[in-house]
Structure formats: C-alpha cells, structure tokens
Amino acid sequence: MNRYAKDFPILKQEVNGNPLVYLDSSATSQKPFQVIEAVEQYYKENNSNVHRGVHTLGTRATDGYEGAREKIRRFINAGSVKEIIYTRGTTTALNIVAACYARARLQEGDEILISPSEHHSxxxxxxxxxRATGAELKYFTLEPDGTLDLDKAKAMINERTKLVSVAQVSNVLGTIFPVKELAEMVHRYNGVLVVDGAQSVPHMKVDVQELDCDFLAFSGHKMAGPTGIGVLYGKESLLDEMEPFEYGGEMIDTVDLYESTWKELPWKFEGGTPNIAGAVGLGAAIDYLETVGMDEVDAHDRHLAAYALEKMGEVEGVTIYGPSTNRTGLITFNVDGVHPHDVATVLDAEGIAIRAGHHCCQPLMRWLDVSATARASFYLYNDEADIDRLVQGLQKTKEYFGNVLG
Structure with a gap:
C-alpha cells in the first residue's frame, strides 16, 4: 500500500473476501479523512447559512465557504475570487456557459467546435x-489514437468559430488535449475556449491564466472532495456580461414588484442556499492535494498509466484504446470475446472495482466501433501492486470465460 492510501479509510475494507483495489477514480475519487473530518466539523460546530446572519455560527460558515473560494482561486491561479463560481459540478458549470453565454450571443452562421471524444455533459x-440559436455544431477530426492534430484543428477554426469546447483530458482515452494552443487559435478570431477540466484539474497543475482559457469547469468529487460541489471559472469580463442562471435568494441586490437587480460577481450566479459543507470539503481537498503536490500527483498518475500499459499489453486478447504516450492515469480496454460488464463482474468478485459501459461518451464508442469498454482509472492512493492485481484479475477473467465458452 502506498503512503497516501492510509489517509483514505474506505480503502481499508475487503470486498468479496479480498482487499479492495479501487480503480474507478475517473468516475469519483475516494475521500481522505481530512476531507471527511472537515465536513463533519462544519455540521457539528459551524452549521449555519452564509452571508445572511450576523451571529457567530453564520460568520464561521461564511468564512469557511468564502475561504474555500480563495483556495480554489489559488489552486487554478484565477485572477480574482470573482471568477470562481460554485456549481453542483462540471455538468452544471458547462450548462451555465451554454445557457448564459452561448445562447445569448450565437446566431445563424456561427460555429461551435468540439471533439467527438467529449463526455455527454x-x-x-x-x-x-x-438548436436554439441556429449556430452550427462541428467536430474536430481525431487521429486514429484519439489525439488531435493541431494543423488540422487550425484549418477548422475561422472567423465563424465563436466557441470551442474540449475536455483537457478525455475520460475514456486518457488523451491530454492541447488547450493552450487551441485558445491561441480561437482567440485570433475573437472566439472563446471552454475547457472541461473534470479529468485534468484533479490530476495535474492547471493554471487558467497560462492556458488563457475563457471558461473552465470541474467537479469536487473527482479530486478527493465531496459530491455535489463543483466550480465554473470564467474570465471576469465575460461573467460580468452574462445574465444569471438561476433566480431567487442569495443572488439579488434589490427586488421591487416589477424589477430586480443582481449582486456582483461571483454571487450573481449562486442563487439559493449553496452547498456550504461541499465547499468546505472541497477546500479541505485542495489543502490535501497541495500538501501532496500536484506535480507529484501528475507524475504518479503518468507512471501508473505507463506501467499499466506495459503489463496489460502483455495479456493476450486485451485491446487498449487511446495514445501510447502523453496520457494521464486511466486505461480503457476490452477483452476479446467478453463483454465489458462481464469483465467488471469477474474483477469485482476479486475485490477490484473498475468501470464498464459507454462512460457517457456514446459518439466516441461509435468512433471506436465498440458498444462499450472497460476502464481502470488511478489516483494518488493506487500503486503498482494494484495494477498487478488488475492484470491477475484479467487473466482469471480470460480463464473463466475460456472454460465457459470453450
């Protein structure tokens, strides 16, 4: 067991009589006791609504909630806390950009450009x-290994390209997309770049000012934080121009019978009582990851991906998807003649948790010419021994179905 695994209490259990090997962190990561205790402490000692009360508990809750916002700002190097909007997660953050930015600005003749490897969100x-604006949705062409050729991408971006949106890391292929270069290309034509950071922010250092992306969305639960909390980063000038996504309490300045005005950023986009405990937990998760160091997390994940590629590549009948280099900590694969769900079921019997299905990427599954795949994804609490267990489990899967089908 590696030195960080001890911080994650869920990993101490057995599943089906075997020590748990958790290889599904791309779906959701496990939580260290530091995060669990921060959420517990909030509910035990500081539970109150934020911004409204002048009593002590209200002040503590507000300090925790807004203090976490500053931690997030620092973590991704945003220029101001005004650029950090709390959301329910990546999905909500991307929908805010689509609803409040794109729908208000796009028109017939404009183009939206994304990749066929995108998550459904x-x-x-x-x-x-x-559909709502008359703009045309177009797709980059992927190379056979799921990477993006920048020259081909450059040829597709022109004065009609008003918005490009890509995942910095594919949740299926592990591909790391060149978002900084895409930002430069789209900005030449005064378009904007939206980045889905759900799989990148937890695993590598992300600097929004260096990338020069216009929007970035990510989720707390994939980076050792609680579920139900996420972040939309947006450049202040763009967020200022956008109308709110939800209306009600918390986000208003003044309300009359027929007219209302909104609070300044970031609260304009945070209607209703927020997920205060989630924000506190996300702040604790950032503290934890910064203690480890994002460079170390990145190097560890890449090492495990390379090790898994090598060891799984030695198993006959296993097909691995995605690039062979420059990828982050996940491996998507299939075993010849065995449905991915059956692979996952046999591995679960060995105490190994992986993901199987279309991974919310049905167009990509069709591009790969498969109905589904299996996926093993790693995080800082995994080590080479976990990969070895996976490979042993795949051998057992082949033996079992070889006997059944033979």
Missing amino acids: NLIPWQQAA
Missing part, C-alpha cells in the same frame, strides 16, 4: 445551444 449543451 460537454456535448449535449452545445447541441441544444446550436
């Missing part, structure tokens, strides 16, 4: 925005 909002 970074595809369907743009389908709907295109």
Whole structure:
C-alpha cells in the first residue's frame, strides 16, 4: 500500500473476501479523512447559512465557504475570487456557459467546435445551444489514437468559430488535449475556449491564466472532495456580461414588484442556499492535494498509466484504446470475446472495482466501433501492486470465460 492510501479509510475494507483495489477514480475519487473530518466539523460546530446572519455560527460558515473560494482561486491561479463560481459540478458549470453565454450571443452562421471524444455533459449543451440559436455544431477530426492534430484543428477554426469546447483530458482515452494552443487559435478570431477540466484539474497543475482559457469547469468529487460541489471559472469580463442562471435568494441586490437587480460577481450566479459543507470539503481537498503536490500527483498518475500499459499489453486478447504516450492515469480496454460488464463482474468478485459501459461518451464508442469498454482509472492512493492485481484479475477473467465458452 502506498503512503497516501492510509489517509483514505474506505480503502481499508475487503470486498468479496479480498482487499479492495479501487480503480474507478475517473468516475469519483475516494475521500481522505481530512476531507471527511472537515465536513463533519462544519455540521457539528459551524452549521449555519452564509452571508445572511450576523451571529457567530453564520460568520464561521461564511468564512469557511468564502475561504474555500480563495483556495480554489489559488489552486487554478484565477485572477480574482470573482471568477470562481460554485456549481453542483462540471455538468452544471458547462450548462451555465451554454445557457448564459452561448445562447445569448450565437446566431445563424456561427460555429461551435468540439471533439467527438467529449463526455455527454460537454456535448449535449452545445447541441441544444446550436438548436436554439441556429449556430452550427462541428467536430474536430481525431487521429486514429484519439489525439488531435493541431494543423488540422487550425484549418477548422475561422472567423465563424465563436466557441470551442474540449475536455483537457478525455475520460475514456486518457488523451491530454492541447488547450493552450487551441485558445491561441480561437482567440485570433475573437472566439472563446471552454475547457472541461473534470479529468485534468484533479490530476495535474492547471493554471487558467497560462492556458488563457475563457471558461473552465470541474467537479469536487473527482479530486478527493465531496459530491455535489463543483466550480465554473470564467474570465471576469465575460461573467460580468452574462445574465444569471438561476433566480431567487442569495443572488439579488434589490427586488421591487416589477424589477430586480443582481449582486456582483461571483454571487450573481449562486442563487439559493449553496452547498456550504461541499465547499468546505472541497477546500479541505485542495489543502490535501497541495500538501501532496500536484506535480507529484501528475507524475504518479503518468507512471501508473505507463506501467499499466506495459503489463496489460502483455495479456493476450486485451485491446487498449487511446495514445501510447502523453496520457494521464486511466486505461480503457476490452477483452476479446467478453463483454465489458462481464469483465467488471469477474474483477469485482476479486475485490477490484473498475468501470464498464459507454462512460457517457456514446459518439466516441461509435468512433471506436465498440458498444462499450472497460476502464481502470488511478489516483494518488493506487500503486503498482494494484495494477498487478488488475492484470491477475484479467487473466482469471480470460480463464473463466475460456472454460465457459470453450
């Protein structure tokens, strides 16, 4: 067991009589006791609504909530806390951009450009925005290994390209997309770049000012934080121009019978009682990750991906998807003659948790010419021994179905 695994209490259990090997962190990461205790402490000692009360508990809750916002700002190097909007997660954050930015600005003749490898949450909002505005939704061409050729991408971006939206890391292929270069390309034509950071922010250092992205969305639960909390980063000038996503308490300045005005950023986009405990937990998760160091997390994940590629590549009949280099900590694969759900079921019997299905990427599954895949994804609490267990489990899967089908 590696040195960080001890911080994650859920990993101490057995599943089906075997020590748990958790290889599903791309779906949701496990939580260290530091995060669990921060959430527990909030509810035990500081539970109150934020911004409204002048009593001690209200002040503590507000300090925790807004203090976490500053931690997030620092973590992604945003220029101001005004650029950090709390959301329910990546999906909500991307929908805010589609609804409040794209629908208000796009028109017939404009183009939205995304990749066919996008998660549904970074595809369907743009389908709907295109349908509502008359803009055309277009797709980059992927190389056979799922990477993006920048020259081909450059040829597709022009004066009609008003918005490009891509995942910095594919949740299926592990591909790391060149978002900084895409930002430069789209900005030449005064378009904007939206980045789905759900799989990148937890695993590598992300500097929004260096990338020069216009929007970035990510989720707390994939980076050792609680579920139900996420972030939309947006450049202040763009957020200032956008209308709110939800209306009600918390986000108003003045309300009359027929007219209302909104609070300044970031609260304009945070209607209703927020997920205060989630924000506090996300702040604690950032503290934890910064203690580890994002460079170390990145190097560890890449090492495990390379090790898994090598060891799984030695198993006959296993097909691995995505690039062979420059990828982050996940491996998507299939075993010849065995449905991914059956692979996952056999591995679960060995105490190994992986993901199986279309991974909310049905267009990408069709591009790969498969109905589904299996996926093993790693995080800082995994080590080479976990990969070895996975490989052993795949051998057992082959033996079992070889006997059944033979």
